[in-house]
Every structure is written in C-alpha cells, then in structure tokens.
Amino acid sequence: xxxxxxxxxxxxxxxxxxxxxxxxxxxxxxxxxxxxxxxxxxxxxxxxxxxxxxxxxxxxxxxxxxxxxxxxxxxxxxxxxxxxxxxxxxxxxxxxxxxxxxxxxxxxxxxxxxxxxxxxxxxxxxxxxxxxxxxxxxxxxxxxxxxxxxxxxxxxxxxxxxxxxxxxxxxxxxxxxxxxxxxxxxxxxxxxxxxxxxxxxxxxxxxxxxxxxxx
Numbered sequence: 052x053x054x055x056x057x058x059x060x061x062x063x064x065x066x067x068x069x070x071x072x073x074x075x076x077x078x079x080x081x082x083x084x085x086x087x088x089x090x091x092x093x094x095x096x097x098x099x100x101x102x103x104x105x106x107x108x109x110x111x112x113x114x115x116x117x118x119x120x121x122x123x124x125x126x127x128x129x130x131x132x133x134x135x136x137x138x139x140x141x142x143x144x145x146x147x148x149x150x151x152x153x154x155x156x157x158x159x160x161x162x163x164x165x166x167x168x169x170x171x172x173x174x175x176x177x178x179x180x181x182x183x184x185x186x187x188x189x190x191x192x193x194x195x196x197x198x199x200x201x202x203x204x205x206x207x208x209x210x211x212x213x214x215x216x217x218x219x220x221x222x223x224x225x226x227x228x229x230x231x232x233x234x235x236x237x238x239x240x241x242x243x244x245x246x247x248x249x250x251x252x253x254x255x256x257x258x259x260x261x262x263x264x265x266x
Contacts, residue, residue: 056080057174060103061087062094062120063136064112068159072107072136072166079167091115092209092226095123103131104174107166108153110137110144113216114226116262118144118151119208125152132173136162139261145180145188155179199245200260207241210234214250215257 059082061069069087076082086101088094092114098106106124110117121133134155135148145156154173157165161182172179180186203211206227213223220238224231247253257263 055083057082057105057170058085058101058103059083059170060085060094060098060101060106060131062089062091062106062112062117063087063109064089068109072162075163075166076170079170082167082170089113091117091120091212094120095127098124098129098131099127102129105132105134105170107134107136107170110135110139110148110261111264115209115212118147118261119205119212121148121153122151123205132176134169134173134179136166140183142185142188144261145184146192149178149189150192155181156184157181158183202244203241207237207244210237211241211253211257212262214238215254215263 059076061072061084063069063072066089069089073084076084085103086097088097089112091112094108108117108121112120117135117137121135124131124133132154133152134157135153136157136159137144138159140158148156154176155169155178157169157179158181165181169179169181209227210223213226218226220231220234224234227234242248242253245256247256
C-alpha cells in the first residue's frame with residue numbers, strides 16, 4: 052500500500068455521486084481509484100478481482116444492498132476494509148453495518164470534508180464513525196434481538212431484494228442465473244423464515260430495513 056497508495060473502490064448506484072467522490076479522492080496523492088460500480092450484485096465480483104484496500108459502499112443499491120454486500124465481503128475473508136457511505140443515520144443501520152464487518156460509517160452530507168480521513172482511518176484497520184453518528188450504536192452490537200432476517204441465506208437475501216424491486220420470478224431467475232422453480236423455492240423459504248405471507252408485507256419489510264429505497 053505504501054508504494055502505490057490506498058487503492059479505493061467506489062460502490063454507489065448514482066453515477067453523479069461517484070463522480071463527486073472521484074473528485075474528492077483525486078485531490079489526495081496517497082489514494083487512487085481502482086474501480087467503481089453501481090450494482091450490488093456486481094460489487095462482490097469486482098472487489099474479488101481488483102482486491103482494493105478500501106471499498107466505499109452505499110447501503111441502498113440495486114441487486115443487493117450494501118449491508119449484505121459488506122457481510123458477504125467480510126465472510127469471504129477479504130482483507131479489504133469497508134467504509135459505509137450513506138444518507139441513513141439511524142442507529143440500527145450503524146449497528147448492523149459494524150456487526151456485518153464494516154470498518155467505518157460516514158454520512159454523505161459530511162463526505163466532502165471527511166471522506167479522505169475516513170478512508171485513511173479504515174485502511175489502517177481502525178474504526179471510523181463520522182460526524183452525526185451516535186456512539187451509542189456501538190453499545191447495541193451483539194445484543195440478542197432475534198432478527199429473522201439473520202436467518203436468510205445470501206441467495207434468499209438476493210431474491211428478497213429482487214422481489215422488493217418489483218421483479219417477477221422469471222426476471223429474478225434471469226438476473227441470478229437460476230431456474231424459475233428454484234427462485235420460487237427461495238421465495239417460499241424466505242417468506243416462511245420471516246413469517247411474512249404476502250408480497251405487499253414483504254415489500255414493506257424491505258423498505259423498513261433500507262433494502263430498497265422509498266420511491
């Protein structure tokens with residue numbers, strides 16, 4: 052890292068946001084952007100291929116939300132540090148991000164002033180919580196809550212998000228390279244685990260968790 056600077060990957064579904072982040076990072080001689088992406092399903096593959104030092108990751112993304120991307124990255128044992136950059140300031144998002152392995156949490160409204168510092172901090176293996184993030188969120192980490200969402204597999208989380216985005220089983224099957232019957236099986240299993248029995252309630256669940264945005 053010392054020879055080539057901090058290698059940064061940007062993951063945000065808005066191209067203009069990524070352009071702004073690129074402008075901020077380009078002012079830092081000790082950092083360089085090695086890739087960027089706007090789809091959560093593609094982030095895992097690209098990070099694995101590029102092995103950046105830091106991933107700057109939004110929570111609300113199509114395909115697979117940033118928290119589940121973070122969870123999967125850390126479960127796979129990547130040495131990449133994850134910095135969550137989002138508009139969500141609710142404690143539940145902060146707590147879940149840290150539980151899922153994120154090294155930092157920064158609000159977008161503070162990105163222009165704090166992004167470089169946050170990237171440097173997490174690249175050193177230290178925890179970074181940006182301005183406006185309540186430290187009390189850390190006290191909730193590991194507390195038993197019986198969250199049924201934690202029982203879902205990665206594939207079930209992917210299918211849930213695709214359903215909440217309004218896609219049909221056939222569209223989901225094409226997106227995830229699965230058989231339609233397999234998608235239907237995942238749908239049935241995840242709804243049973245969540246104790247949800249209709250699609251409207253499933254979408255409401257996804258909205259409350261920030262898995263999909265309120266349009």
